[in-house]
Amino acid sequence: MYRGASVGVVLPAYNEAGFVGDVIREMPEYVDRMYVIDDQSTDSTWEEILDAARDDATANGRSPSGERAALVADGGTSVLNRASVHETIGRVVPIRHTENLGAGGAIKTGYLAAREDGVDVTTTVDADGQMDLSQLPKLLDPIVDGKADYAKGNRLLSREYRATMPRFRFIGNSILTFLTKIASGYWKTMDPQNGYTAISHDALDAIDLENLYEYYGYCNDILVKLNVEEMRVADVAMPAVYGDEESSIKYSHYIPKVSTMLLQNFLWRLKTKYLTVDFHPLALFYLVGGGLAASGTLAIGALLVSMLSSVVPTLVGATTSLLLLISGVAFLLFAMVFDMAESERLEVQVQ
Known part of the structure; x- marks a missing residue:
């Protein structure tokens, strides 16, 4: 637990062999549950998840519980019908998709499990080792202190990050940042593509989680949903960590696809928040x-x-x-x- 709050980590992984195991083993002790989702990887990601989970359990003096995650109890949600859950190993809940659902689909599966378990604060961490785990308290504090319902990293405040980001990627990020400001209503929020986040149980319970966007734009989509529900968002300055990982995002497809989703979300937000619920x-x-x-x-x-x-x-x-x-x-x-x-x-x- 962290300052009296239970903490869960959703760890989506697609072809992250060589990275995901280290992320699991290096997870801070105050994290209570890790929902590690293998999104139908074609390499040895699944085996590495299980090995790392056993190592983590041994290091922390825990043993497999023999229980399976609560998310498979009813099977009522379509995304959960496309996932198989291994028995919990220590604090790790290994989940394997039976088909590739994309980054948003993996996040959705983890969120549903954490919500069902009643975790106080659920964070998302990439499996490629780009996220500095020592920065995790900066995301947890605004929620534990009651100042925010959702916290996300912002790498654009880092001069080093801006200097090392490829020009096309920086332009793409800037365009999507502006479009997300308009679509979501969070005008001070930047770097919406940042997947290093934390969300309260109340916020998870309030938003339409079952219909979370399953492509990479899930982090933009959730901001729109949070705004409609009047949730407070904290933008947290965060450095980026680079290693040997390679991004699977194809920006030529990513930008137009997510932009279309943001336009639809923008119109939905206007209708729901300023015409239907109130004027x-x-x-x-x-x-x-x-x-x-x-x-x-x-x-x-x-x-x-x-x-x-x-x-x-x-x-x-x-x-x-x-x-x-x-x-x-x-x-x-x-x-x-x-x-x-x-x-x-x-x-x-x-x-």
Whole structure:
């Protein structure tokens, strides 16, 4: 336990042989449970998980409990029907997916197990060794202190990290950071792709966990869900650790796919939070502004096409198109200002 709170770690692993075992063995003693999910790896990840679990149990004077995780008790959730659970070994719950579900699917499986077990704080740690486990208390403290319901690492505050990040990856991260701010309403939150997180049991219980996005954008998706439920989020300065690991993310597919998900989530958040549950004019500002900006952009595009065809646009047509665009942008900016004010009380910064 950590300061009187039980701690669980969700450890998703896909082809992490050579890394995942060390992460398990190096897990701090105050961690009560490790939900280690092998997402249908094609290497020896599963065998390494079991070996490391036995080593950890021996080192901590524990023995296999002979119990299986509570998540398989009812089999009522589709993702759980796609997982097989080994008996608990010490504090490790080894779970093996029967099909590859992606990073978000593995996180979902671990979250469901932790929620069922009633763990006070559940953290997520990558199996590739990139995350400095000595930094874990920085994520736990805001939740244990009652200052936040969800805490996430922020590597972008590190000058060293920004300097070593490949240019395309930095640009992609910056684009997704901005889009996630708009979609989630957490305007001060940065580095949403950071998978080093901690969440309270109450927050896990409040969000629609069963429908968590199963691709890599799960960490963006959960922020939107948290905002709708009025959960406080802490952005925690965090260094990154680099070794021999290789990222399996293909950014050419990742960015457009996650961007589409964020657009859908943004519209869902506006409808749910500001039209269905309660009414706030910012929803109308967003919708009107988006419509005007789109109309203005299309009108200007049509004018440019006509100019290429040697057709001179009329002054009225050009002025109207420009006014539509400017009005749309103005409405959107007003909406963002309202949105920032609404969510400011839900954001915590931790250095």
